[in-house]
Amino acid sequence: MPGNKAVAYLAPGRVEVQDTDYPEFQLKDGPGVHPANVGRKVRHGAIVKTIATNICGSDQHMVRGRTTAPPGLILGHEITGEVVETGPDVEFTKAGDLVSVPFNISCGRCRNCKEGKTGICENVNPDRPGSAYGYVDMGGWVGGQAEYVLVPYADWNLLKFPDRDQAMEKILDLAMLADIFPTGYHGCVTAGVGTGSTVYIAGAGPVGLAAATSAFLLGAAVVIVGDLNEDRLAQARRFGCETADVSKGEPKDQIEQILGVPEVDCAVDAVGFEARGHGAEAGVERPATVLNSLMDLTRAGGAIGIPGLYVTGDPGAADEAAKQGSLSLRLGLGWAKSHAFFTGQCPVMRYNRQLMMAILHDRVRIAEAVNATPIPLTEAPQGYADFDQGAARKYVLDPHGLLGSA
CATH class of the missing domain: 3.40.50.720 (NAD(P)-binding Rossmann-like Domain)
Known part of the structure; x- marks a missing residue:
């Protein structure tokens, strides 16, 4: 089993890249995990090897100390990667699929999900409708500023890119689809x-x-x-x-x-x-x-x-x-x-497939517009500091060095 490294919030103004657990198909206790979610089995999940994971302004609110985020919380909700393992209840998602992960975690089964309101899923956060990876008061799903991350309800949540080579050519643009x-x-x-x-x-x-x-x-x-x-x-x-x-x-x-x-x-x-x-x-x-x-x-x-x-x-x-x-x-x-x-969370799945097609067929250049800038995972603390100082960039973490000259 490979190891795992991830970006953790320590205190206002402080993040650190730490060694952490490789994901399993069950939620463990940890910083920010809701007690009712501890031990929850995720047979419907997939483990994703992270190709790109972005620093978001929402993360920055936590790192500034402007939320009730607990020390040790693993950050990151803008995830793009490759499926490396699936749980026993996953039917359609396969190892090797290159995918975008919507930042909303949703079950696909509740009333809100069936109405397309995936930002306020009723079954993933015991506190209130709506959840996200690595975010305060969102149920405690571990964040994806990491080498590997667990994605629940994989057949429902993951957006597969139709052609791997084409996707890798446009990976910085496609990395913006998560959020x-x-x-x-x-x-x-x-x-x-x-x-x-x-x-x-x-x-x-x-x-x-x-x-x-x-x-x-x-x-x-x-x-x-x-x-x-x-x-x-x-x-x-x-x-x-x-x-x-x-x-x-x-x-x-x-x-x-x-x-x-x-x-x-x-x-x-x-x-x-x-x-x-x-x-x-x-x-x-x-x-x-x-x-x-x-x-x-x-x-x-x-x-x-x-x-x-x-x-x-x-x-x-x-x-x-x-x-x-x-x-x-x-x-x-x-x-x-x-x-x-x-108001409220964007229901990402309402738009991400159409926006993917606009990217793949050269209708839009979103990475250029936001000045997407790849940096190694090890440079995450500096990326957070620069972004906090107003850098006109969208920092994209590259945990495995797969972004190349993107």
């Missing part, structure tokens, strides 16, 4: 982006850039990306976006300079609960700033997609209300303008 590409796409779909739309996307991190790419794929006429980080704004401009530097003032005023009117048809929040203020308050944490500004700049009758993460527990929040996930929202404004709001 950020479907998540950005979901933000745009739920915001109503379509042919000729004008779109504002708050946040030029990887999810925001994935949303901007998705907006063009959906036919948007103008895509405006707002952020405080000039390097990330420059990355957005490289593939045709207009940009708004919100450190210089409200995005609404900059939108008017671009469009001639101070509003857009559709808006996407790709920032989440660690939002900063605009203009003079650019360095100050203001968790409701983005949502309130989106209500202000979205046309009456428009919709706001919210793939940005919001949490129920934030020990590092700026005020007591925010520590419980309570924000000072101008809901009256959104109500008066008849806005629609769409």
Whole structure:
């Protein structure tokens, strides 16, 4: 049996690559594992050899100490790899399959899964609907920033790439299918982006850039990306976006300079609960700033997609209300303008096959848009540090050195 190495959260600002257990078809006790899941048999699972596993902004929230994540939690929910072993109840998935692993863990059997709401599966997390690999309060499924990872309900969850050689040629693009590409796409779909739309996307991190790419794929006429980080704004401009530097003032005023009117048809929040203020308050944490500004700049009758993460527990929040996930929202404004709001985990399986086909047939270059940058697993701590400092990159960990010159 091979060994295994994985990235573990130790304390705020600290991660470490550790020797850890090779996966088995049964959940063991460990950091973050829900007691009701300990001993759970996973006869329906597959063990995946990780080819690519990404550092996500959601991981960064935990590493900053902004969640209740326990020390020792193995991180990572954006996984692409090769099946090396299957459990006795797996029928269709085979060793050697090259696959994308949706970050949502879902059973395929419950009411929500059957309705396509795989982000809120009822059977994988004893605390509440919805689960993910290596994430706080998500049931304790071990993360995939590792050499090997266990994937439950393999026949249901895994997306097989149709041709191995073709997939390896586009592996950095395909690595975005586990989370950020479907998540950005979901933000745009739920915001109503379509042919000729004008779109504002708050946040030029990887999810925001994935949303901007998705907006063009959906036919948007103008895509405006707002952020405080000039390097990330420059990355957005490289593939045709207009940009708004919100450190210089409200995005609404900059939108008017671009469009001639101070509003857009559709808006996407790709920032989440660690939002900063605009203009003079650019360095100050203001968790409701983005949502309130989106209500202000979205046309009456428009919709706001919210793939940005919001949490129920934030020990590092700026005020007591925010520590419980309570924000000072101008809901009256959104109500008066008849806005629609769409929140929650992206149901990855709703989109990943179609987006895979767009990648394989050269309709989109998502890795280039988000500046996907492979690094060895051993460099994960530095990758986390650089990403936390605002690097305009999407770091892709390469545990087995298989990404080559991708």
